[in-house]
Amino acid sequence: MTAEGYTALDAELKRLKTAERPAVIQAIAEARAHGDLSENAEYHAAKERQSFIEGRVAELEDKIARAQIIDISKLSGKQVKFGATVNLLDEDSGAKAKYKIVGEDESDVKGGKISITSPIARALIGKEEGDVVEVMAPGGPKSYEIVKVKYL
Structure with a gap:
């Protein structure tokens, strides 16, 4: 991968860890406060988003760890x-x-x-x-x- 591509992947990883992850954790906490989780659409949407973010973080960490940067x-x-x-x-x-x-x-x-x-x-x-x-x-x-x- 090029240095430019590596920088873009690294920036996405940092954004997911510093902005997206805390925001989804906050959304889950707010949805929990609404009560019954079995019929709480906000809670299920937030948990689904959290699952996507965690999967993408793992994928990016793996790609970055295995990256060969060509100048x-x-x-x-x-x-x-x-x-x-x-x-x-x-x-x-x-x-x-x-x-x-x-x-x-x-x-x-x-x-x-x-x-x-x-x-x-x-x-x-x-x-x-x-x-x-x-x-x-x-x-x-x-x-x-x-x-x-x-x-x-």
């Missing part, structure tokens, strides 16, 4: 690798696209970040500027030319 600033070259920002040209439509290849937890297609495990990233890995790659998309095969490879 993209030390990478270079014209070959596409993890962390590369790749400018592509759709050979069929002429549309331009720009993607950064990141870890699974960091991917955000609308933000221009694609997972290393996505079909387009797998097709790009190991290729160089000027190469044409074929990607099997849901709508059929697509051809992209690699216009530029950068490491930002």
